Amino acid sequence: MSRIPFYPPSGVYSDSYRKDMRIVKTGKQRLMAIAGLVFLAALPFIPGLNAPYHLRLLIGIGIAVIVALGLNILTGYCGQLNVGQSAFMMVGAFTSGMLNAYWGWPFWASVIPGGLAAAGVGVIFGIPSVRLKGLYLALTTLGAQIILTWIALYGVTVTSAGFTVEPVRLGGIVFNTPQKFYYVALAFTLGMALAAKNLMRSRLGRAFIAIRDNDRAAEGMGIDIFKYKLLAFAICTFYAGIGGALLVHYMMWAQLESFTLQDSVWYVAMIIVGGLGSIEGTIFGVIFITVLKELVLVVGPMAQETLSFLPIGAASGMMLVFIGSVAILFGVLEPRGMAHRWSLIKSFYRLWPFGY
Amino acid sequence: MLTLSNVEVKYAGVILVLRGVSLQVPEGKIVALLGSNGAGKTTTLKAISGLLRTELGEVTAGSIEFCGGRIDRVDPEQIARQGIIQVMEGRKVLKHLTVEENLRLGGYIRPAAEVRSDMEMVYAYFPRLREKRTAVTGYLSGGEQQMALIGRAMMARPRLMLLDEPSMGLAPLIVAEIYAIIQRLAAEEGATILLVEQNARAALRISDYAYVMENGRVVLDGPSAALAENEDIREFYLGMGKLGERKNFREVKTYKRRKRWL
Amino acid sequence: MLVISGMMNGAIYGLVALGFVLVYKASAVLNFAQGYMLLFGAYLFWFFRVTVGLPLVLAMIAAVAAGFAGGALIERLTLRRLIGQPLISMVTVTIFLSLVLEGLVSMIWGTYPLQHVAAFPESTIRLGKMVLTTQSLIAFGLALLAAGALIVFFRFTRIGLAMRGVAEGHQIMQSMGISVRRILNVSWGLAGVAATVGGILLGSTLGFQLGMSHIGLLAIPAAFIGGLESPEGAILGGLLIGLIESIVSGYVGNAAGVPAAFVVLILTMLVRPYGFFGLERIERV
Numbered sequence A: 001m002s003r004i005p006f007y008p009p010s011g012v013y014s015d016s017y018r019k020d021m022r023i024v025k026t027g028k029q030r031l032m033a034i035a036g037l038v039f040l041a042a043l044p045f046i047p048g049l050n051a052p053y054h055l056r057l058l059i060g061i062g063i064a065v066i067v068a069l070g071l072n073i074l075t076g077y078c079g080q081l082n083v084g085q086s087a088f089m090m091v092g093a094f095t096s097g098m099l100n101a102y103w104g105w106p107f108w109a110s111v112i113p114g115g116l117a118a119a120g121v122g123v124i125f126g127i128p129s130v131r132l133k134g135l136y137l138a139l140t141t142l143g144a145q146i147i148l149t150w151i152a153l154y155g156v157t158v159t160s161a162g163f164t165v166e167p168v169r170l171g172g173i174v175f176n177t178p179q180k181f182y183y184v185a186l187a188f189t190l191g192m193a194l195a196a197k198n199l200m201r202s203r204l205g206r207a208f209i210a211i212r213d214n215d216r217a218a219e220g221m222g223i224d225i226f227k228y229k230l231l232a233f234a235i236c237t238f239y240a241g242i243g244g245a246l247l248v249h250y251m252m253w254a255q256l257e258s259f260t261l262q263d264s265v266w267y268v269a270m271i272i273v274g275g276l277g278s279i280e281g282t283i284f285g286v287i288f289i290t291v292l293k294e295l296v297l298v299v300g301p302m303a304q305e306t307l308s309f310l311p312i313g314a315a316s317g318m319m320l321v322f323i324g325s326v327a328i329l330f331g332v333l334e335p336r337g338m339a340h341r342w343s344l345i346k347s348f349y350r351l352w353p354f355g356y
Numbered sequence B: 001m002l003t004l005s006n007v008e009v010k011y012a013g014v015i016l017v018l019r020g021v022s023l024q025v026p027e028g029k030i031v032a033l034l035g036s037n038g039a040g041k042t043t044t045l046k047a048i049s050g051l052l053r054t055e056l057g058e059v060t061a062g063s064i065e066f067c068g069g070r071i072d073r074v075d076p077e078q079i080a081r082q083g084i085i086q087v088m089e090g091r092k093v094l095k096h097l098t099v100e101e102n103l104r105l106g107g108y109i110r111p112a113a114e115v116r117s118d119m120e121m122v123y124a125y126f127p128r129l130r131e132k133r134t135a136v137t138g139y140l141s142g143g144e145q146q147m148a149l150i151g152r153a154m155m156a157r158p159r160l161m162l163l164d165e166p167s168m169g170l171a172p173l174i175v176a177e178i179y180a181i182i183q184r185l186a187a188e189e190g191a192t193i194l195l196v197e198q199n200a201r202a203a204l205r206i207s208d209y210a211y212v213m214e215n216g217r218v219v220l221d222g223p224s225a226a227l228a229e230n231e232d233i234r235e236f237y238l239g240m241g242k243l244g245e246r247k248n249f250r251e252v253k254t255y256k257r258r259k260r261w262l
Numbered sequence C: 001m002l003v004i005s006g007m008m009n010g011a012i013y014g015l016v017a018l019g020f021v022l023v024y025k026a027s028a029v030l031n032f033a034q035g036y037m038l039l040f041g042a043y044l045f046w047f048f049r050v051t052v053g054l055p056l057v058l059a060m061i062a063a064v065a066a067g068f069a070g071g072a073l074i075e076r077l078t079l080r081r082l083i084g085q086p087l088i089s090m091v092t093v094t095i096f097l098s099l100v101l102e103g104l105v106s107m108i109w110g111t112y113p114l115q116h117v118a119a120f121p122e123s124t125i126r127l128g129k130m131v132l133t134t135q136s137l138i139a140f141g142l143a144l145l146a147a148g149a150l151i152v153f154f155r156f157t158r159i160g161l162a163m164r165g166v167a168e169g170h171q172i173m174q175s176m177g178i179s180v181r182r183i184l185n186v187s188w189g190l191a192g193v194a195a196t197v198g199g200i201l202l203g204s205t206l207g208f209q210l211g212m213s214h215i216g217l218l219a220i221p222a223a224f225i226g227g228l229e230s231p232e233g234a235i236l237g238g239l240l241i242g243l244i245e246s247i248v249s250g251y252v253g254n255a256a257g258v259p260a261a262f263v264v265l266i267l268t269m270l271v272r273p274y275g276f277f278g279l280e281r282i283e284r285v
């Protein structure tokens, strides 16, 4: 999977690796980053944009970004496939939720255990398959989705019916409205994204890439493949767990329906559309798919009403067909995802008006 | 029958491997292509058979003509159906299939009615294959695998057979056996063969004409008998000095220099 | 009783697993859409039988033909364009394909179960203490028959042999003038056939409903236990999974059958990483 490297504008050069590895390279970039942050922070106060609907959408996007980032670390950087991401999210969600609801742990104390529990369960499912060459992790994660859902449904009484979870509190503030929770989601999303970006610039990230590109050669270079694949999978499921913990504290209610096989497939679609192995791409992909889903949610029932020949349930089918096709199109026509397009557009802008 | 003129080949758009190769294979003749490791012999064969494109390779200049038609832009399947069959180096048998199944697949492009009789012909040339015909090919010895490979190519009744290093890694006795069969093939069936070899001595003995490649270029060519007498060839490929004595290092160096100018 | 009914369904899983094996063998692609191809094939049969009103045998033939065309079309439109791309792109495409297929079914036929169609006469046979429906008996027989036909096809026909060849290396096949693309196309077509036949059989015993795809998922553990590459293995794997499913859901209840099948898949992976009937990998040179 070769990708076109992203070159900084001319005149910007690095005289050390350290500088070259920086995320923010130019003054202008720094300015844009700060402007973006200010905009995001001020958003709940901007009239027109601060409707609860928008904020809920944004919160959903933020949580999905966290979960999809984990998946992209595994798939994009390590070349393994996970089709049970939402089940691991569920593990994190129920762990954190139950710690809160039954033992009174506050959100801040239960979010990390949620992530760790997901990672722990992930490792159990990962061990049999990561030893094998090939995409067998896809099989065991499919198994994880089915087995974990079953356990939650029949094995643990509280999880099958759902239960209430307390909102996030910090000092005297209770984050129980979209306006308030928005900041929690924003902080976590930015934090987890930065962590992912940094992780992937590190030695670990390079080891992952080496495994993805050629696991034999990676082994030859002294990389313990088994360990690293498992580690990548643990990171992936940890992110899922954190996302799940956030979700239940936001909804203040934990239920099984939020974690289906279809949700897992959405996460795969998000990273494929956004671009494998790209942090920015993940964010694009999540936004793209989420907005598409919302669109279909609006258009679907309308179509169902006007076109009377459609059977009951056609609207939900429409969503599957539509988004599935979009994802296939991306997979077939632009395997490198939107991130690749974006870097092409960026370089076009930078070089304009002198193409090439 | 086959004409390459000034063929240039690049892999992945950047690695220039053939730098203008020209050669001809006349009908009914055995032509040998010699050269050291990495000279581009296999690449030349793949350019002819079209398999290049399955490895991101591409003919970027020059042309390849077969029986009057250009084939350098044709799919490998089509080229094989036109009658050019490549026997790849490294014993690429279908390991999990039996010998007979390998042969049947070799005759895939032939009318079903003739496959049986062609198989008998192959067995007549390679009696050992008949003995092993229900054996899984992956468990045959190297020599037997090589025979299965040549037999498989014969099943397609090729008008031109491209043979890549049939002697690689085989014991001298087996090599002699295989070469004898190749010679018989040419004599009895009138087969046209382009033979790539490291083993210059054997190749020069059975071929009619030979080309020598270095670094992606043809540096020398001529009738095989003449080449076998050629001083440089004798010294460099056959390991014999002018009078059959061994060379010292100083002299080898001068050959290297000379070789570059060839 | 559980054993018998398990074997009955198991034969169908085996049949669907065979479709999975067909694709995996030729192209190393794990086809996650196999269960949804089954769903689609079953609904196609329902369409021909009920909506069009064809007689039973004609409806089956029409559905099977459509299943072949559908499978081949999928290959033509999506996977062929990915030749040369990393395997992971192909596998993810099959995942999205399952969304599209499920979506199409619910767009065309809705999400409620369809009116029941009996593919075969319904009566019961007593065998000692056991009661069997002719339905499931015929389904069992047909599944085994179809599977046997495919095995014979692999062994003795030209194109079946070519498929086994393609599984060993695309370049070798091309060097012999065999079009790998065509073979892959036919593989997908046959996978569609296996899915459709499985769908018809499953639908006529369990009813035509969206949940069928979930049952089709069982083909994945069945194929894996069978070694992913061997048709015989797929059938045996299917029977085994059918057995486990019916015994576990009989004793544990709560739809534990499907999770149990995946537990077995994971355990198999630990003990026999390449299944029980996979090709012995010949690694000598």
Ligand SMILES: Nc1ncnc2c1ncn2[C@@H]1O[C@H](COP(=O)(O)OP(=O)(O)OP(=O)(O)O)[C@@H](O)[C@H]1O
Pocket (backbone or CB within 6 Å): B011, B012, B015, B017, B035, B036, B037, B038, B039, B040, B041, B042, B043, B044, B055, B057, B089, B198
């Ligand atoms: N698929 C490929 N991609 C990139 N480079 C290649 C590829 N195949 C061959 N090459 C390069 O082309 C050059 C010539 O290779 P080729 O296989 O044609 O040599 P050869 O003459 O057959 O050597 P040998 O006698 O060792 O078989 C080598 O330097 C090799 O590295």
Ligand SMILES: [Mg+2]
Pocket (backbone or CB within 6 Å): B041, B042, B043, B089, B164
């Ligand atoms: Mg070679």
